[in-house]
Amino acid sequence: MRKVVKFGGSSLASAEQFKKVGDIIHADKERKFVVPSAPGKRDANDTKVTDMLYACYELAEEGKDFTKNLQAIKDRYQEIIDGLKLKLSLENEFKVIEKNFKEKAGSDYAASRGEFLNGIIMANYLGYEFIDAAEVILFADNGEYDAEITNAKLKARLEGVEAAVIPGFYGAYADGRVKTFSRGGSDITGSIVARAVKANVYENWTDVSGILVADPRIIYKPEGIETITYKELRELSYMGFNVLHEDAIFPVRREGIPINIRNTNAPEDNGTWIVESTCQKSKYVITGVAGKKGFCAVNIDKDMMNSEIGFGRKVLQAFEENGISFEHVPSGIDTMTVFVHQDEFMHKEQQVVSGIHRLAEPDRIDIEADLALIAVVGRGMKSTRGTAGRIFSALAHANVNVKMIDQGSSELNIIIGVANSDFETAIKAIYDIFVRIQI
Ligand code: ASP
Numbered sequence: 001m002r003k004v005v006k007f008g009g010s011s012l013a014s015a016e017q018f019k020k021v022g023d024i025i026h027a028d029k030e031r032k033f034v035v036p037s038a039p040g041k042r043d044a045n046d047t048k049v050t051d052m053l054y055a056c057y058e059l060a061e062e063g064k065d066f067t068k069n070l071q072a073i074k075d076r077y078q079e080i081i082d083g084l085k086l087k088l089s090l091e092n093e094f095k096v097i098e099k100n101f102k103e104k105a106g107s108d109y110a111a112s113r114g115e116f117l118n119g120i121i122m123a124n125y126l127g128y129e130f131i132d133a134a135e136v137i138l139f140a141d142n143g144e145y146d147a148e149i150t151n152a153k154l155k156a157r158l159e160g161v162e163a164a165v166i167p168g169f170y171g172a173y174a175d176g177r178v179k180t181f182s183r184g185g186s187d188i189t190g191s192i193v194a195r196a197v198k199a200n201v202y203e204n205w206t207d208v209s210g211i212l213v214a215d216p217r218i219i220y221k222p223e224g225i226e227t228i229t230y231k232e233l234r235e236l237s238y239m240g241f242n243v244l245h246e247d248a249i250f251p252v253r254r255e256g257i258p259i260n261i262r263n264t265n266a267p268e269d270n271g272t273w274i275v276e277s278t279c280q281k282s283k284y285v286i287t288g289v290a291g292k293k294g295f296c297a298v299n300i301d302k303d304m305m306n307s308e309i310g311f312g313r314k315v316l317q318a319f320e321e322n323g324i325s326f327e328h329v330p331s332g333i334d335t336m337t338v339f340v341h342q343d344e345f346m347h348k349e350q351q352v353v354s355g356i357h358r359l360a361e362p363d364r365i366d367i368e369a370d371l372a373l374i375a376v377v378g379r380g381m382k383s384t385r386g387t388a389g390r391i392f393s394a395l396a397h398a399n400v401n402v403k404m405i406d407q408g409s410s411e412l413n414i415i416i417g418v419a420n421s422d423f424e425t426a427i428k429a430i431y432d433i434f435v436r437i438q439i
Contacts, residue, residue: 003030004199006168006190009040009048010207011264012118015083022125024205024267032163033197035190036122038114039076049076049114050169050183057110060101070098077117088124090117109178112170115186119167128163137171137192139179145171145188147251154196166193187248191259195251202252202259204244209263210272211236211243214289214431218424223435225287227273227280232287232377235413239290239375249274285384286434289427291374293420295327296342296349297404299335300356301364306333311360318355322348327373328406328415337404339417342369371403372423374416376430382411390433391416398429 007021025031038049056069074094081088097113116132123130136154140146150171158164168186172178181188187204194202211233212222228236230249237246243261252259259274305311312329315336319326327339345352353365381387388407391414395402404417418426 001030002032002197002199003028003201003203004033004035004190004194004197005031005203005205006035006186007037007264008186008204008206009037009050011040011205012036012038012122013040013042013046015080017264018080018084018122018125020264020267021122021205024264025126027267030200031203032128033158033193033199034122034126034128034163034165035168035186035193036115036118036165037168037186038118039080049073049118050111052076053110053114054107057101057107060110061104061107066101070094070101077121080121084121084125086121086124088121090120093117093120106178108170108180111180112167112178115167115169119165123165126163126165128165129161131157131161131164131166133167133170133189134172134176134178136166137189139171139173141173143179145181147192150192151196151251154193158193158197181245181247184242184245185247187245188251191248191251194257195255198255199257202257203262204248204259205262205264206243207263207265208243208261209266209269210261211241211274211288213284213287213435214427215240218427219431222431223283225272225282226270227275227278227282228287229278229379230274230276231410231412232379233274235375235377236288236290239373240292241288241290243272244274282378282380284378284434285380285387285390286376286378286430287380288378289374289376289430289434291372291423291427293370293372293423294342295339295371295373295417296345297368297371297417298338298340298345298352298356299366299368300337300360300362301335301366302360302362303334305336305362312336314360315356315362318352318359321355322352324348324352328404328417330404330406339371339373339404342371368403370420371417372420372426373404374418374423374426374430375413376416377413379412381414388414391430394429394433395426398425400426400429 011017040048052073056066059066136157138146138150168189170178170180210224214222230253256276260271262271263269324344330337400418400422406415
């Protein structure tokens with residue numbers, strides 16, 4: 001039995017946090033593969049080391065003096081080393097970093113040093129082997145992560161390795177140039193390592209006790225989610241749940257390895273289990289509710305649209321030609337609406353409108369801006385009657401006008417479009433009806 005444990009930046013922001021992490025790892029013999037992030041914020045006014053590295057490298061790139069900035073980063077690590085009373089010097093590593101910054105090694109290389117250095121400290125602290133992610137996490141020439149080659153290489157490298165630390169967030173191209181994932185990408189590394197060692201669980205340690213039913217910035221102290229499926233999480237992540245990087249699900253999902261989100265500051269909490277499938281019912285009919293503001297609806301009318309073969313394709317072609325992806329396309333007999341991200345669409349709206357006219361010859365096009373989309377997600381909805389009814393009566397009572405409804409055929413989610421200004425009220429109404437007032 002092997003566990004892969006990934007620790008986020010706030011779990012490794014100081015020596016004190018490192019000690020908590022050490023205790024967590026030592027408390028369970030199965031925690032053999034560790035993926036650290038770079039040191040995060042020690043308090044609300046602090047700066048993440050990754051951000052310090054980006055800023056420092058920017059100076060190097062502009063040919064300006066960056067010594068002070070690099071020294072501040074060095075100090076952050078030294079404080080951790082001293083606090084842990086380690087006999088470790090990162091002097092040589094910093095010399096190499098300075099040289100590479102001067103030679104303009106790239107911002108990916110710069111950012112990756114946060115995890116790289118933290119990995120060296122962690123390996124030294126635990127007495128585990130250090131494996132540079134650049135050797136085992138590989139990217140193809142087009143910049144995409146190469147899952148199969150990485151899996152083969154990582155598996156081979158880890159064969160016979162008892163315990164190791166593999167820094168998160170980065171890998172390399174075949175020629176050795178460092179490449180990072182997008183921000184928060186250490187979550188992906190953890191998942192990749194879990195797949196390679198066929199772990200029985202991927203523990204993702206952060207600073208919250210799991211995933212919450214709704215955004216705490218909107219709902220006061222929302223309930224936590226005990227178990228959620230990969231599919232449900234995917235829907236909610238897309239709509240803004242950001243406990244875990246969106247792409248972190250894919251590697252473990254292939255092997256059916258569950259992810260357990262845990263809190264470094266409250267290790268006794270069970271956290272949230274993210275699983276392939278479960279017979280465990282969620283506590284409420286809905287598993288979670290999330291949403292995003294900033295959408296536009298492009299409403300297209302044409303009499304007899306329903307009998308015109310290829311109409312939808314022509315409309316969507318106009319979006320495609322302008323490089324705009326669409327979110328939802330609810331339709332009626334003579335109407336079709338395309339939901340798009342407002343900031344993406346804004347600059348191209350007239351090209352898209354004329355494109356639709358040219359390609360599909362509609363009667364009328366009308367654009368509605370400042371809309372929000374809300375996803376009500378739950379595996380329990382399938383077997384419960386009246387869910388939609390409860391949502392819409394709650395919204396009606398809260399005086400929220402519903403502009404769009406879209407229920408996926410899997411009955412896993414219901415998407416609702418409302419005005420941006422009604423967004424928070426709508427989330428509150430939905431949360432209350434399912435979680436606070438249970439009937
Ligand atoms: N340190 C990187 C970031 O701040 C990656 C990570 O923490 O996962 O985005």
